[in-house]
Amino acid sequence: MRERIVSGMRPTGKLHLGHYLGVIQNWVELQHKYDSFFFVADWHALTTKYDKTENLKNDVIDVAIDWLASGIDPEISTIYVQSLVPEIAELNVYLGMVTPQNWVERDPTLKDMAKILRTKEGQNSQISYGLMGYPVLMSADIMMMNATHVPVGIDQVAHIEITRDIARRFNNVYKEEFFNEPQPILNHCSLICGLDGNKMGKSFQNDIKISDAEEVTAKKIMTAITDRSRLRKTDLGHPDECEVAFKYWQIFGSEDQIAQIRMECEKGERGCADCKRQLGALINEKFAPIREKRRYYETHIDEVKDILNDGSKRARAEAQKVLTHVRELVNMY
Numbered sequence: 001m002r003e004r005i006v007s008g009m010r011p012t013g014k015l016h017l018g019h020y021l022g023v024i025q026n027w028v029e030l031q032h033k034y035d036s037f038f039f040v041a042d043w044h045a046l047t048t049k050y051d052k053t054e055n056l057k058n059d060v061i062d063v064a065i066d067w068l069a070s071g072i073d074p075e076i077s078t079i080y081v082q083s084l085v086p087e088i089a090e091l092n093v094y095l096g097m098v099t100p101q102n103w104v105e106r107d108p109t110l111k112d113m114a115k116i117l118r119t120k121e122g123q124n125s126q127i128s129y130g131l132m133g134y135p136v137l138m139s140a141d142i143m144m145m146n147a148t149h150v151p152v153g154i155d156q157v158a159h160i161e162i163t164r165d166i167a168r169r170f171n172n173v174y175k176e177e178f179f180n181e182p183q184p185i186l187n188h189c190s191l192i193c194g195l196d197g198n199k200m201g202k203s204f205q206n207d208i209k210i211s212d213a214e215e216v217t218a219k220k221i222m223t224a225i226t227d228r229s230r231l232r233k234t235d236l237g238h239p240d241e242c243e244v245a246f247k248y249w250q251i252f253g254s255e256d257q258i259a260q261i262r263m264e265c266e267k268g269e270r271g272c273a274d275c276k277r278q279l280g281a282l283i284n285e286k287f288a289p290i291r292e293k294r295r296y297y298e299t300h301i302d303e304v305k306d307i308l309n310d311g312s313k314r315a316r317a318e319a320q321k322v323l324t325h326v327r328e329l330v331n332m333y
């Protein structure tokens with residue numbers, strides 16, 4: 001049997017280059033090697049935003065459009081919406097029962113999320129029961145398809161560790177090696193930082209969206225941090241201390257381009273403004289085909305909805321097989 005991957009993303013709206021380089025690009029390659037399931041984790045969005053759901057529907061569509069535009073192929077992969085596969089919620093119940101409370105309390109990713117929530121909304125904000133269940137629900141997503149592998153960004157690896165523990169525990173409790181212990185698949189691409197040098201993120205307003213227009217991209221790139229010690233073009237530059245712009249070159253440029261820029265910068269023959277203008281053009285060139293495809297889907301929303309509905313039906317069929325067996329193992333009525 002072909003090995004199977006499951007991965008998901010929360011519907012946070014239009015995706016940025018960090019999502020593309022860190023996760024989606026990897027999925028696009030892996031879909032040819034694995035039986036692939038990709039879903040929009042709309043329940044997970046509720047773990048922190050249960051009271052801000054006015055854009056949820058649109059955000060789900062936006063994420064799906066970014067995936068399709070980036071090359072996730074609905075003919076090869078199953079693309080679905082988490083909440084359209086209600087079997088996941090039932091599996092979540094069974095998994096919740098076998099998961100010791102201290103396993104979720106120790107989850108470092110969850111601790112980080114809780115910390116951000118507390119600083120954002122003041123000391124009084126409550127971490128909900130649903131948020132505590134984040135790693136269990138995520139395990140249900142993965143185990144629902146009995147995946148063997150989970151391609152994720154490095155920040156999600158701790159969650160996958162818990163999933164492996166939960167799978168092992170379920171198998172022990174119900175005395176059958178039914179669930180795989182899924183392995184994370186990390187991608188090799190170096191993480192892209194935001195324009196200000198911090199982690200790229202929507203809420204930090206330091207991101208470039210897949211969907212940004214070329215002019216917007218070019219403008220944003222002009223704000224990228226460079227070598228702070230450099231004031232004039234003729235000042236000798238230090239590419240390794242060029243905090244953002246040169247790092248982007250290293251991600252998007254060819255070996256030759258990178259070498260030439262390093263040389264010109266170090267000799268004081270390259271101005272930062274020109275350097276970033278070229279960089280903007282390069283990034284726009286790379287994303288032109290993706291953006292064109294995105295515009296197609298934006299004007300064919302019904303097609304996107306059909307893809308999500310069909311995919312969700314396919315995912316449900318798989319989920320029902322797994323759930324039937326789980327109910328048997330647990331001795332449900």
Ligand code: TRP
Pocket residue numbers: 006007008009010041044137138141142150151152156
């Ligand atoms: N937690 C993931 C994120 O924030 C999204 C996610 C939910 C996920 N369920 C998953 C990823 C299952 C991989 C597998 O990006």
Ligand code: SF4
Pocket residue numbers: 226227230237238239242245246261265270271272273275276
């Ligand atoms: Fe960075 Fe380019 Fe300026 Fe050198 S010339 S410091 S590489 S932006």
